[in-house]
Amino acid sequence: MTMTVNKTKHDHIILCTIDxxxxxxxxxxxxxxxIDWCFIYPLVENLYSRFGRASIDPVVLFKMIFINIIFGINSMRRTCREIEVNLAYRWFLGLSIKEKVPNYSTWSQNYIRRYSNSEVFEQIFVKILSEAMNCGFVDLDTVFGDSTHQKANANKNKYT
Structure with missing residues (x-):
């Protein structure tokens, strides 16, 4: 029996689309x-200037949050790194292989400077939640609660 040695080359040309x-x-x-993501544009239009350099597409910024939450990536920096190498994420964001992924710092600063004093997050959340419920993505039969801020009362005789 002979041993097989993998001699993979990483310089292959692939002729296909991300799709x-x-x-x-x-x-x-x-x-x-x-989800029809176009509803975001009119909600954020007044937060952007018509002058200056081109901004990052706001739909891309909000879709990046979805990637972060839905796929359980727990940091903005790591999300950006994952988007760089994951073709499905790039497809979702509408980024080609050659386009740069927004830097995590740019991503976070957009939220701090542009969206922090507006109701945009709540409006987008409500819209997407209602669409997710209409599509059957949300199960209302099971409810999870986080009680980390409640004090436990294990002593049954304390108030007698």
Missing amino acids: ELVPADHMVRKLEAS
Whole structure:
């Protein structure tokens, strides 16, 4: 029996689109098909100037939050790194392979400077939650609660 040695080359040219490489049943495809993200533009229009350098597309910024939350990535920096290498995430954001992913610092500063004093987050959350419920993505039969801020009362005789 002979041993096989993998001599993989990393300089292959692939002639296909990102669309062909993202599986049909991937979660990003379900999100894209279920939510019309264009509703974000009129909500944030007054927060952007018509002058100066071009901004990052606000839909891209909000979709990056979705990637962060839905796929359980616990930091903005790591989310940006994952988007750099994950074709499904790039497809979802509408970024080509050659386009740069927004820097985590730019991403966070947009929220701090542009959105912190507005009701944009709540409006977008309510809209997406209602669409998710209409599509059957939200299960209302099970409710989870976080009681980390409640004091436990294990002593049954304390108030007798």
